[in-house]
Structure formats: C-alpha cells, structure tokens
Amino acid sequence: MSKSIKKIGVMTSGGDSPGMNAAIRSVVRTCAYYHVDCVGIYRGYEGMIEGDFKEMNARSVKGIINKGGTILKSARSKEFRTAEGRKIAYEKLKEQNIDALVVIGGDGSFTGAMIFNQEFGFPVMGIPGTIDNDIFGTTHTLGYDTALNTVVEVIDKIRDTASSHNRLFFVEVMGRDVGHIALNVGVGAGAEEILIPEENLGLDRLLESLRRSKRSGKSSSIVVVAEGDKIGKNVFELKDYVEENMTEYEVRVSVLGHMQRGGSPSCFDRVLASRMGVKAVESLLEGQTNYMVGLLNDKMALTPLDQAIKGQSKIDKELLRVSDIMTT
Numbered sequence: 001m002s003k004s005i006k007k008i009g010v011m012t013s014g015g016d017s018p019g020m021n022a023a024i025r026s027v028v029r030t031c032a033y034y035h036v037d038c039v040g041i042y043r044g045y046e047g048m049i050e051g052d053f054k055e056m057n058a059r060s061v062k063g064i065i066n067k068g069g070t071i072l073k074s075a076r077s078k079e080f081r082t083a084e085g086r087k088i089a090y091e092k093l094k095e096q097n098i099d100a101l102v103v104i105g106g107d108g109s110f111t112g113a114m115i116f117n118q119e120f121g122f123p124v125m126g127i128p129g130t131i132d133n134d135i136f137g138t139t140h141t142l143g144y145d146t147a148l149n150t151v152v153e154v155i156d157k158i159r160d161t162a163s164s165h166n167r168l169f170f171v172e173v174m175g176r177d178v179g180h181i182a183l184n185v186g187v188g189a190g191a192e193e194i195l196i197p198e199e200n201l202g203l204d205r206l207l208e209s210l211r212r213s214k215r216s217g218k219s220s221s222i223v224v225v226a227e228g229d230k231i232g233k234n235v236f237e238l239k240d241y242v243e244e245n246m247t248e249y250e251v252r253v254s255v256l257g258h259m260q261r262g263g264s265p266s267c268f269d270r271v272l273a274s275r276m277g278v279k280a281v282e283s284l285l286e287g288q289t290n291y292m293v294g295l296l297n298d299k300m301a302l303t304p305l306d307q308a309i310k311g312q313s314k315i316d317k318e319l320l321r322v323s324d325i326m327t328t
Contacts, residue, residue: 005123005285007037009053009098012070013044013109016261017129017143019269020070023104025061026277027127032058034285039098043073044105045080045112048089053096065270068146068263074105080112083119090120099123100284102277104142106130107309110292114305117290125280126292126305127273131261133180136311137303138294142276145268147174147260148184155189155222158254162220168210168242168249172235174260175226179315181260182226187323192221194323195238197228198315206231206238207245209327214248221249275300 010027012020024040031038040060042052064071079085093101100123103113113124128135131147151173162169171191173181179196186194193209195201206223213221225235232238239251265273272295279293279300291302303311 005036005099007039007096007098008100008102008281008284009039009041009048009093009096010056010072010102011041011044011048011104012072012074012129013103013105013112014074014076015106015130016069016074017131017141018068018146018261018263018265019142019273020104020129021061021064021067022265022270022273023127023129023142023277024070024072025065026274027102027281028056028061029058030278030281034281036281036285039096040072043075044109045077045089046075047073048092049077049079049085051092051095053092066264068261068265070104086116086119089116090122093122100125100289102127102280102284104129106132106141107135110305110309114290114309117305123284123289124305125284125289126308127276127280128292128294128308131181132175132178134178134313135292135294135308136313137292137301137308138296140268140272140295142269142273143261143265144180145272146263146266147181148188149266150260150263151181151185151256152188154256154259155185155191155224159189159220159222162222165250166220168221168223168246168251170223170225170235170239170251170253172225172227172253172255174256176228178313179226179228180313182224182229183315183319183323186224187319187326189222189224190326191224192218192327193223194327195223195225195229195231196315197226197230199320200230203231203241207242210242210246210249214246
C-alpha cells in the first residue's frame, strides 16, 4: 500500500442516483480500515472550489446505506470548467492535505477528474453513479438496478388502469442516449412495444405492432419509450399520431421523470456500491490513478477514465431478440 496517500477526498457529482450514499459509506469505512483520513467534499466540484469540506470517519456514515440521493449533495460547476477554477480547487485540496480523490458520478464528472489529473498529477479514481447505465467499462452503474425496479413497479400499476379502461399508455422513461432502462423494464413489465434510441422502429411498425396486439384480443397496451427515442419529436407527438390512426384506442401518456432517480437503493446496488468503494480506495493506495471502477464478469475491474468517457455502452442484442419474441 502507498505511504504517500494519507488523506482521501470523496465527492458526488452530476445527477444523483440510488447507491451513492452506500458508495460514500464504503469509501469512508475502507479509509478507516486502512488508517487513512477521509474528507467529504460537499456539492461536487463547486464545493471543492469553495473549500466546503468535512472530516469523515466510520461513524459519520452510519445509517446511510439505505438512503437514496447523496448526503454530500451534488451540483454543476461552471467555474471548474475553467483552468482558473481548477487551480483554485487544487489549492483548496492541498490546503487540507488531501492526497487523492474519489469521484462518484457520470461521464461529465469523470471528464473533470481526468482533466484535473492531467493538469496537476492529482490521483483520482471514479465510481460510476448514474441510473442510465451509459458508462463504458461496467455492466452496471450505481442506481441502475434500483431504477429498473422502481419503473417496473410503476408500470405494473399503470397496467391496472390501462386494462380497466381499454387504454393505450405511452410510458416515457429516462435514457436520452441509451435504451437500457426502456429495454429491460419493457421486457420485465411485459410491454407490447419498446422504443429506444438504438433502434429506429419507425411509425409504421409501431402501428402494425399495436394493430397486431388488437387483433390478438388485447384491449389495452403499454408502450415503453426511452426519452431519446428517434421515432417522433417527443412522446406526445407519438400519442397524437396513434390517436389519428387508431381511433379505437384511448391514448394516455405518463412521463415518469425524476421519480426514477429516487428511492432506497436495491440490495444489488448496496452491495455493488460497497464493492466499488473498497476497490476505489485500495486502487489509490496501490498507486493506481485516472481509472474508473466497474463491474465486469461479476468482478471489480479498472477502466481508464478516457475509455470510460469515450466508449459506448452497447445495448443487449439478445434482450432485443427476446423482446421481439415476447411482443408477438
């Protein structure tokens, strides 16, 4: 273990996700295990520039493993995007004798960490926290599993209403650039159609699928739509198009929005966060830097931050095939 790292800072940045608190807890307690001081940095890079730090120990993180959100708060920082802002942040860290940094966030947070490392040679380690699961180098990001469970539960409730009134529901879920949430919850909730950015199915196929469902005897349907789907300008345009072409359906739209980010993390996310926190701290103590901790083949692995940022997480083609069969 490295003797040069005696104090590690931990922060959350970007959008919050369930499991962030469990990751903070893991980082803090791993530091305590190795007799390394730990400092919590509030409000991400903005708090770093302002010197909003707090010493943390094993007791500081009791009772947070089950809580959603992040006790360290999160914020965007325009100032950190400038060389001057990053220099102020570096000076604040050195004033507190912080030797390394664990950043819990998404690709934007990792980009900041990578640039910071390049400019100042400051040791950094990333933990992927985003419900979209859109980071290369890990099969699961923190919060993804919890979001899936949250959305499936909501769609189950929507289906009760849909079947009671013979309605067609478009349910929009998060996923601006990738359709991981839509594809998985669509299969898990038994949706009649799934629309994702990676597969432009087209309006004609959507109508044909709905007509096929109608002919088979279905009186109600659920269509799961990723917010980045390319078929229409937005989910409300899809609603209007279907109503114009299938007057037998009463169509409703449900945009789930930020409820997908909230809630107590699932057991899977709590365990994943614990594993990632341990790996992040141990990797820094071993002299590793500029990496992201990820889950690959059910083992903790390190991916260079530039690859995690530039790489693309690929949609599961096998699950696409399963979804086609299930919607028959």
